[in-house]
Amino acid sequence: MSGILTAIILATVSAKVPSGFSNGDVLLSDCRGSRQFVAGYVSGWMDKWNRDDYLARRNFVDAVPTSKAMMNSAYFANSVGANFCIPVGTTAAAISDMLCTFLEENPGVRDAAGDDLMMTLVEGKYRCPLP
Known part of the structure; x- marks a missing residue:
């Protein structure tokens, strides 16, 4: 009986997941509904960027003995082009509130991918200071 219940729950959950990645319209509808989905x-977006940053740094450190590997890491870093420094203690709820406000105030960007919207928002708000 528990296998059938699990299958029903999984079917219900997967039926609510939209095909493809989130875009501004989907995120805005979540903003107007349950902000927990946006948070x-x-x-998830922040966790992915933190993990990518960790892997890129580890890759660079591991590549130090090899000049070709160092060049590949440098090309990777330039292609990513991320330049943001989120202060310690900033919560996902605070960033999701900013995202919802951004989507409300900018209807022309709502067809963009969620990843692009997050990158625009975070880089605009939390740009790293120049050294």
């Missing part, structure tokens, strides 16, 4: 999206 979850923001948390």
Whole structure:
């Protein structure tokens, strides 16, 4: 009986997942509904960027003995082009509120991918200071 219940729950959950990635329209509808979904999206996006940053740094450190590997890491870093520094203690809820406000105030960008919208928002708000 528990296998059938699990299958029903999974079918119900997967039926609510839109095909493809989130875009501004989907995120805005979540903003107007349950902000928990938006905060979850923001948390996942931030976790991915933190993990990518860690892997890129580890890759660079591991590549130090090899000049070709160092060049590949440098090309990777330039192609990513991320330049943001989020202060310690900033919550996903705070960033999701900013995202919802951004989507309300900018209807022309709502067809963009969620990843692009997050990158625009975070880089605009949390640009790293120049050294």
